[in-house]
Amino acid sequence: MLINDRESRQLMPFKYPWAWDEFKNLCKNHWLPQEISMAQDISQWKTPDLLSEDERHLVKKILSFFANTDVLVGDNILMALYAHVTNPEVRQYLCGQAFQESIHSWSYAHIVESLSMDQNEVFGEFQKVGIIKEKHDFQEQFSNGVLRSDFSTETPEGKATYLRNMCAYYLGMEGMQFYSAFVLLLNFKRRNLLTGTAEQLEYIVRDESLHCRFGTRLINQFIDENKEIWTDEVKESVRQNIATVVEMEDAFVSDCMRGGNITGMSREDFQTYIRYIADRRLEAVGLDPLYDENTTPFPWMNEIMDLPKEKNFFETRVTEYQAGMALDWN
Ligand SMILES: [Fe+2]
Numbered sequence: 001m002l003i004n005d006r007e008s009r010q011l012m013p014f015k016y017p018w019a020w021d022e023f024k025n026l027c028k029n030h031w032l033p034q035e036i037s038m039a040q041d042i043s044q045w046k047t048p049d050l051l052s053e054d055e056r057h058l059v060k061k062i063l064s065f066f067a068n069t070d071v072l073v074g075d076n077i078l079m080a081l082y083a084h085v086t087n088p089e090v091r092q093y094l095c096g097q098a099f100q101e102s103i104h105s106w107s108y109a110h111i112v113e114s115l116s117m118d119q120n121e122v123f124g125e126f127q128k129v130g131i132i133k134e135k136h137d138f139q140e141q142f143s144n145g146v147l148r149s150d151f152s153t154e155t156p157e158g159k160a161t162y163l164r165n166m167c168a169y170y171l172g173m174e175g176m177q178f179y180s181a182f183v184l185l186l187n188f189k190r191r192n193l194l195t196g197t198a199e200q201l202e203y204i205v206r207d208e209s210l211h212c213r214f215g216t217r218l219i220n221q222f223i224d225e226n227k228e229i230w231t232d233e234v235k236e237s238v239r240q241n242i243a244t245v246v247e248m249e250d251a252f253v254s255d256c257m258r259g260g261n262i263t264g265m266s267r268e269d270f271q272t273y274i275r276y277i278a279d280r281r282l283e284a285v286g287l288d289p290l291y292d293e294n295t296t297p298f299p300w301m302n303e304i305m306d307l308p309k310e311k312n313f314f315e316t317r318v319t320e321y322q323a324g325m326a327l328d329w330n
């Protein structure tokens with residue numbers, strides 16, 4: 001049992017060998033932000049007119065979103081998820097993931113520091129009004145549901161709340177909100193701009209791709225063990241939460257792009273992309289897609305993320321994922 005098995009602190013033999021394998025994969029991806037040179041980025045950021053004011057606005061907006069979001073994800077793992085998981089190998093993974101979220105926060109801090117950005121401007125954005133605050137507030141409601149003093153995973157309502165939390169973080173946040181911001185920022189690399197920042201992001205994308213894969217397996221395992229709570233009502237609420245994320249991402253991109261387009265990327269392409277991603281996330285947990293969007297407008301995301309250690313899980317269609325990963329939930 002993933003939860004409510006208070007007797008078991010015994011790691012081996014593993015009850016969920018896939019979770020142990022995911023933990024070992026996660027540990028292979030160790031990296032540090034300072035290993036990546038930011039010299040060219042510093043020089044490009046200082047050069048007048050190399051990046052337009054709109055492009056600088058976009059870079060700062062995205063970093064503002066990321067700056068505190070990994071803290072939010074780390075907090076949710078440690079304070080909400082971890083507190084209720086009783087299986088040792090899954091706990092082991094969550095410890096590793098929380099550590100990686102700290103590395104990601106360090107990476108964003110390192111970019112902001114390297115480019116001499118106003119730290120209060122970038123890191124304070126989430127507290128202000130606007131779409132970044134809206135995105136954080138939306139996410140926090142799922143943490144708060146689990147952090148309530150009367151929360152319990154013993155009741156069907158509690159289990160459903162816990163499941164909604166996992167879906168909101170692993171599918172909606174790490175699997176969607178992160179990726180829309182990744183695409184916007186990685187686009188600069190294609191023009192040989194901000195390549196150090198892009199390299200930092202490529203390592204983060206690889207980590208997030210694995211977090212998303214683990215989260216999907218965790219959700220499916222949880223559903224398998226608690227079939228009674230996977231009702232039509234809960235399924236629909238998860239789908240609606242994903243639809244809300246899509247709407248917020250449309251607004252976030254408009255805000256980042258100041259209503260126009262940026263080189264190499266139109267708002268329409270982006271809208272297609274986020275819907276394509278939403279459908280993949282829903283399918284991965286056995287839900288019907290919302291948009292029937294089957295083509296990504298950014299196939300270069302696959303190439304840019306084709307780092308040697310792991311293929312990008314995130315962009316992979318669920319049919320390939322199931323065949324490739326030989327999933328066995330029993
Ligand atoms: Fe992260």
Ligand SMILES: [Fe+2]
Nearest residue numbers: 073174208211
């Ligand atoms: Fe993550």
